[in-house]
Amino acid sequence: MVSSQVVDGKRYSIGVIGDLPALMAFWETFRDQANDAVLGEIGIVAAAFPGQGALPGLYQPVGSIRTYTNYQEMLEKHPEINLVIEATGRPSFVAELRATLPSHITLVEQTAANFFIKLLTQDKMWVACKLDLLHTQSMLKTIIDQMDEEILFLDLDGRVLDSNQKARDRADMPSRKIIGRDLHAIFTGMHAMGNEEHDCPFQQTLHTDERGEALASYVGEDGRVQYYRIYTYPIHDEAGNLCNVVAMRRNITRRMEMEQRLQQSEKLASIGELSTYIAHEIRNPLFTISGFANSLVRNKSVDDKVREKLNIILEESRRLDIILKSIINFTRPTEAEITMVDINELVTSTMEVMGLGLSQQHIELVRELEAGMAMVKANPEVIKQCLINLVKNAIEAMPEGGVLTIATGMNRDYATLTVEDTGVGIEPEVREKIFSPFFSTKGKGSGLGLAMTRKIMDEIGGEVDLTSSVGKGTRITLLLPPILAVAESPAPE
Structure with missing residues (x-):
């Protein structure tokens, strides 16, 4: 009696029994759905059915499977068979096999055979899904790592669970060191625009379950100021509960400089219009005031206390005139020779x-x-x-x-x-x-x-x-x- 063992590298040596139409349907199913992992475990060595010749269209070379007109002869010629697949599905024939097959041979009926073949071939679907998932994950990681913004994936305590490459580069930390750190240790200066808890965008998101936003500044070792806009986004589970937070920091220093220059240009335009009005409407009365003050100061009949007050008027008039000249000169284009x-x-x-x-x-x-x-x-x-x-x-x-x-x-x-x-x-x-x-x-x-x-x-x-x-x-x-x-x-x- 032959025990169950690996024969020619196969765990299962199979003999198939059935009529030709049933066997052909089985072969088609097996050939189309079985993958390399399945074929590495099993091997079909013989078939018993009415007729002669090799079965066409098999995954193995033609002639490698022996065929017999009855299953008794197949079992006698192939003692290595340890599993028989019955492909007809006829109850009377199944009952006969159960009564006659040796105890070391496992009988698998037609419906069970189809089920296990499909079960084994789920590996192919799993591999395909895994490859698709890995591709999607790789593509998403590449996109996120290429973004210029720093991105952190946080738990509800503000601890870093994952990050993109920009965040790791700017923090000068490898992935294993940045994970588990507090958000504020990575995004420094988050409270720069205020000291209250609601000024922190992370706390805003925790309290409101909505997007948080804040402006922060950071002074580097070289004394240069960097401005950042920090955003936090809520992440919900299938039940709609807040489970994580994504924090993103964007460097807006260049934009801030452009906005400041634009604001200054607008101020200069307003000052230019104002200076014209000042030149005509303020300087003329100012000259009149200072002229009369000068005249009174030279008047010998004026006592010392009044003269002291007149000198203050003259001094303030001169100071005001200097300011007016500065404003007018500031708004004019520089006409000096280059x-x-x-x-x-x-x-x-x-x-x-x-x-x-x-x-x-x-x-x-x-x-x-x-x-x-x-x-x-x-x-x-x-x-x-x-x-x-x-x-x-x-x-x-x-x-x-x-x-x-x-x-x-x-x-x-x-x-x-x-x-x-x-x-x-x-x-x-x-x-x-x-x-x-x-x-x-x-x-x-x-x-x-x-x-x-x-x-x-x-x-x-x-x-x-x-x-x-x-x-x-x-x-x-x-x-x-x-x-x-x-x-x-x-x-x-």
Whole structure:
């Protein structure tokens, strides 16, 4: 008696019994649905049915399956058979097989055979579904990793469950380290725009079950401010309950700069219209007031107390006139002649005058002038005025003394003029307003110095770069267009 064992690498050696039509239907089902995993486990070695010859269309080579006219002969010739499939489905024949088959041979009836074949072939469907799922997962991961926004998948405690590549890169952490960390440890500065709990977008989403949003800022080690818009989105389970939160952070620094410049342009347009009105409607009465005040001051019949009050009127009139001139000059385009400017020479001559008295204020002046500087296309007096404004601001930022550094240099596109101090620095919430007209933190002056500097840089095709750290100091760099080594176009006749 042959026991159940693997024969020729097959776990099941099968003999099939049935008439030709039933066997052909079985072969078609087996051939179409069986996959490599199934065929690796079973092998059909013989068939018993009325007639002779090999069955056509089998998955094995023609002639490899022996056929017999009765199942007794098939079992006698093939003692390795340990499983018989009855393909006719006739009850009387099934009863006969049950009564005569040896105990080591398993009988599988037609309906059961079809069921198990289909069950085994679910592996093919599972593999297809798995491949499709892996493809979809890979495509989704690729898309999310290519996004410029940082994306975190969170639990309801704000712990990171997963992240995209941008979030890992900007946090400088591998996936295994970022998982499990608190949201605020990755998205720093989320409470920068307020201290209340509802200012945090994650808390907004937890409390409202809706999208949360907040604006945050971050000051880097180089003193530059980065602005971020942070969004949080609720994720629900099949029952509609909040189960997770997706947080996304987008860098909007460039957009903020464009918005600020647009706002400044709108302000300048409004100031331009206002300055015309001021010139005609305010300066004329102001001249009249100051004229009569001057006349009264010279009058010998006026006593000292009245003369003192008249002098205050004159002083305030002069101050108001200076402010009006600043406003009118600010709104006018720069009409100074553009020439070639030697920045190093301009810095040297300007600081020879402004440097006087710095030692009494406990300020050390450092000049770092790069040799071989390119000539700059600008008006020397205008650039000198910009330098004076920056130096004055730097000195005022160091009431207890410090180091004032004036440096020149070159980068890829511009010649640079840098004024750096070691003063109090600029608060992040003030930086976005620092170049706005009439904004001042000193409580005096017109607040047009830095606004005028940026306006001049824009007009000559340059830029202004600001970096600052609170308590460490501020660095402002003027990026000036150099003179290019190209022939000038002849003037049209």
